[in-house]
Amino acid sequence: MPVRVDELAQLWLGNVDRKTVKRAVFTTAYGVTDPGMSTQLIEDGLHQEMGSKAQQRKAADYLQKVIVTALGEKLGSAKAIMAWLQAVAEVLAKHDIPFRWKTPTGNEIEQAYWEKHEKRVSTLHGEIVLWEEWPGTELRLAKQKQSAAPNLVHSFDASHLVRTINACADVWTQLYDFSAIHDSYGVHACDAMALTNILRREFARIYETNWLQEIEGYVRSYAPPEVEDPVLGRRRSLSASGISSGRCGKPTTPSPKVHSRPHVERVRGKGNPRAQHR
Numbered sequence: 002m003p004v005r006v007d008e009l010a011q012l013w014l015g016n017v018d019r020k021t022v023k024r025a026v027f028t029t030a031y032g033v034t035d036p037g038m039s040t041q042l043i044e045d046g047l048h049q050e051m052g053s054k055a056q057q058r059k060a061a062d063y064l065q066k067v068i069v070t071a072l073g074e075k076l077g078s079a080k081a082i083m084a085w086l087q088a089v090a091e092v093l094a095k096h097d098i099p100f101r102w103k104t105p106t107g108n109e110i111e112q113a114y115w116e117k118h119e120k121r122v123s124t125l126h127g128e129i130v131l132w133e134e135w136p137g138t139e140l141r142l143a144k145q146k147q148s149a150a151p152n153l154v155h156s157f158d159a160s161h162l163v164r165t166i167n168a169c170a171d172v173w174t175q176l177y178d179f180s181a182i183h184d185s186y187g188v189h190a191c192d193a194m195a196l197t198n199i200l201r202r203e204f205a206r207i208y209e210t211n212w213l214q215e216i217e218g219y220v221r222s223y224a225p226p227e228v229e230d231p232v233l234g235r236r237r238s239l240s241a242s243g244i245s246s247g248r249c250g251k252p253t254t255p256s257p258k259v260h261s262r263p264h265v266e267r268v269r270g271k272g273n274p275r276a277q278h279r
Contacts, residue, residue, distance in 0.1 A: 009063040032147035038065045083150040088231035090149035094140040102216050105160040105207045114144040164203040
């Protein structure tokens with residue numbers, strides 16, 4: 002007997018929180034499939050009282066559809082951009098052309114997932130199988146398409162990191178006390194507000210440029226005429242003015258003079274700096 006939709010909704014009532022949907026939302030940009038999202042929900046969010054495995058799958062499929070619908074309503078433009086990037090990478094891959102773009106720091110990034118070929122190697126412990134890509138053979142169409150959006154976003158995050166550190170170096174001539182892990186930044190507490198303002202300012206400066214237009218133009222510069230140009234559709238302008246201020250008020254250029262920062266000296270004969278308070 003088929004399960005009614007309202008019965009599936011009742012199974013989730015009181016069982017949905019941020020942790021339940023976080024993985025599904027996060028992996029959307031990585032091209033997670035509908036069945037894959039349902040599997041994630043089973044692994045991360047379902048409870049034993051939801052019944053058998055078959056019942057859990059039906060409940061997961063129901064919530065997956067709800068999440069996808071909500072993402073389309075709230076992040077329609079983002080999903081449209083992701084679909085366009087996937088279409089660009091896909092049409093290039095059909096002609097065995099890697100997807101290339103330039104970042105806000107001027108680096109050229111090339112995404113090329115070539116077909117893998119088996120290679121057997123004899124060792125003292127027996128024969129092992131290695132898989133290696135052969136550039137210039139044939140691109141993996143699905144991999145090129147699925148990886149386009151996350152790789153491009155990662156490259157822009159890296160550009161933001163580079164610009165932030167360079168901007169900090171302009172303010173603080175000795176930038177020894179700075180930590181970064183992917184998109185997480187750290188400084189001494191006395192420099193936190195200065196870093197906040199610099200982060201927002203550099204982010205706003207990056208996205209004053211219409212990067213979709215830049216990417217489109219760059220692809221056209223190397224793609225042959227027979228490559229079809231995917232249509233992005235209606236474009237909206239991004240106002241970056243509110244990014245630089247946020248809740249921190251009007252951004253200002255911080256001065257190291259207003260902070261009680263440690264003076265950094267180098268110990269002769271050693272490569273590591275030694276911090277001394279003055």
